[in-house]
Amino acid sequence: MKKKIFLSTLTIILLAVAIFYPKISASVDDLYLKIAVMNDIISIINESYVEEVDWAKTMEGAYRGMLEELDPHSVYINKDKLKTVKEEFQGNFQGIGIEFDIIDGYITVISPIVGTPSERVGLQSGDKFLKINGESAYKITQEETFKKLRGPKGTTVTLTVKRVGEEEPFEVEIIRDDIPIYSVLAHFIVEENVGYVLVNRFSQKTAEEFSDALHDLKGQGMTSLIIDLRYNGGGYMNEAVEMLDHFLNAGDMIVYTKGRLPNANEDFYATGKGEFKDLPVVVMINRGSASASEIVSGALQDLDRGMIVGETSFGKGLVQRQWPLKDGSAVRVTVARYYTPSGRLIQRPYDNGLQDYYESIVLADETDSTVLDTTDKPVYKTKAGRTVFGGGGITPDVLVKRHLNLSKPTVKVFQHSDRLFFKFAQELSKEYPNAPADAENFIFNEDLPEDYLEEFLSFVGDKVESLTLEDLQKDKDYVEMQLKSEMAKMWWGNNAFYKARLLADNQFEAALEHIPDAKALPGLKP
Missing domain, CATH: 2.30.42.10 (PDZ domain)
Structure with missing residues (x-):
């Protein structure tokens, strides 16, 4: 009875809207019919279904299904999930x-x-x-x-x-x-006074953490910067805007949004108050870089302010607004699309369903790591007239796929629940009476003990039976990276851990190689 009263009330409201706003009466009539059908379905299930119905679960499924039909990023968030979402970005x-x-x-x-x-x-x-x-x-x-x-x-x-x-x-x-609750996981200086900042999400304090990292690196003599946004799935747009403000001139457009309703249309501009407008910047992205990561990389590229290196980003260019609901849950609905300064829509097409939407980005560019197929990509121009490409995601200036090509047994070692690299690193560290004096030298220059691969194979023993010394020799660079990063973390903490993770990282090496190109960009104000 309560459901019928609710639906009747909603019908009265919709009819009132139709009277005062005749332009939308046709759509209201159609909506009223759909609500009536939903009411019939609920009544039939409630009266005739073979078992007692869990209406909380059933209606939640209906909410989710309705929103999934809109786009991949409009979602219903139940009460418990909402708590989790808040934890991820605040706690x-x-x-x-x-x-x-x-x-x-x-x-x-x-x-x-x-x-x-x-x-x-x-x-x-x-x-x-x-x-x-x-x-x-x-x-x-x-x-x-x-x-x-x-x-x-x-x-x-x-x-x-x-x-x-x-x-x-x-x-x-x-x-x-x-x-980790911190979104800036690491920052440090690498060769030739290059600063490196790893940002893994855009949460409520990302801009503040990023600013602190920049000023710390400046104090260490930073003369250029690499921002690592690989696997950064995004988050709060305003944090990306504030991050970009460090590098841009007053009046530079950062991003704009366009929606069906006027209040969804917004333009975001740089204030010109940033202290790093003369700092050369390279941004690393991959297929896991989405949303706010694409705002950062897209704006720097369009404004000729930074070189983008890596793989085409995810392509999430829909803006959601969240509304709280009476039962403690919430609904997050797409209200606009966002565009880079050159007018590129970042959102990838999703007409073929959610499965294709997510899997297509994984399978993209698999055939050749050095040649980018731009046949069907719309062409745009940066502020200085350079060619950039739309069609979904940010297409990097320099396309570089991450090369691992590991043998299957080595992958099994990596995936083993006993954390074999970590445990062996603890054993290997015993061969050093004292921690090496210099983290940088240990990570990039020192060799591990001569027979460490043989020792590792013996240590792994029967845990990965198919592993051979030939496998480890083939994957030596990767094995060394894993062991050095674990040892570096034991001795010097997280910054050293992430610095060692850059060993044999061909995307990072490409970012270093293209710093001179970043210095030559027309958007840089020396």
């Missing part, structure tokens, strides 16, 4: 560290959060979780996902994963850990 929590969505009934990884257990075991964008702790994860809700994947630090969860391009699923055991 602290413990879990495995992924950004995900439920696609075709399965948890699908959008991107692993840098520095978390999911990144350490090698989860990738597009991975689907078939089972959690041996139980089917099909048709799992977001609420159930958080309950199953989050948990106290040190506890484990076993996932059965299906990966795009691989025929057979595989299992991976993940040890839960603290998920």
Whole structure:
């Protein structure tokens, strides 16, 4: 009865709207018919379904389905999920560290959060979780996902994963850990006074953390900057705008939004108060870089203010506004699209459904790492007249795919739940009576003990039976990076850990190589 009273009230409101706003009466009539059909469906289920209906669960499914029909990023957020969302951007929590969505009934990884257990075991964008702790994860809700994947630090969860391009699923055991609340995970100086800042998301304090990092690096003699936005899935737009303000001149457009309603249309400009307008900048992006990351990279590219290196970004250019609902839940609805200063729409097409939307970015550019196919990409011009490309995401100035090409046994070592690299690094560190005096020299110049590969193979033992010395020799650069980063973290902390992670990183090497190009950009004001 209450449902019928509610629907009748809503009908009266809609009819009143139609009277006072006749231009939308046709759409209101259609909406009224759809509401009436929904009312009939609810009544039929309530009166005739074979079992007692869990209306909270059923209606939540209806809410989600309705929003999924709009676009990939309009979502219903239940009360528990809303609490989790706030934690991710404001507080602290413990879990495995992924950004995900439920696609075709399965948890699908959008991107692993840098520095978390999911990144350490090698989860990738597009991975689907078939089972959690041996139980089917099909048709799992977001609420159930958080309950199953989050948990106290040190506890484990076993996932059965299906990966795009691989025929057979595989299992991976993940040890839960603290998920970092800081969005700037590391900052340090590398060769020739190049500053490096790793930003993994845009939360409420990202701009403040980024500003602190810049000023610290300036004090260390920084003369150019690399911003690493790889696997940064975005967050708050205003934090990206404030970050960009450090580098741009007064009046430079940063981003603009366009929606159906006037209040969704906004233009964002630089204030000119930034202290780093003469600092050469290179930005690293990949397919996990989305939303606010694309605002930063797109604006710097369009304003000829920074070189973009890496892979085409994700292509998330929809602006959501969140409304609280009476039951403590919320709805996040797309109200506008955002555009870079040159007029590029960053949003990728999603006409072929959610599965294609997420999988297509994983499969893109697989055939050649040095040649970018721009055949179907619309052409735009930067402020100084350079050619840039639209069509979804930010197309980098320098296309460089990350090269790993690891043997399968080495991948198994990396994914092993016993954290074999970490444990062996602890053993290997015992061969050093004292920590090396200089972190930089240890990471980039010193060799590990001569027989460390043989020792590692012996240490792994029967945990990865198929591993051979030939595998380790083939993947020596990668193995060295893993061991040095773990040892560096033990001795010098997170900055040294992330500095060592840049070993054999061909995208980072390309970023260094193109700093002279960043210095020559016409948008740089010396």
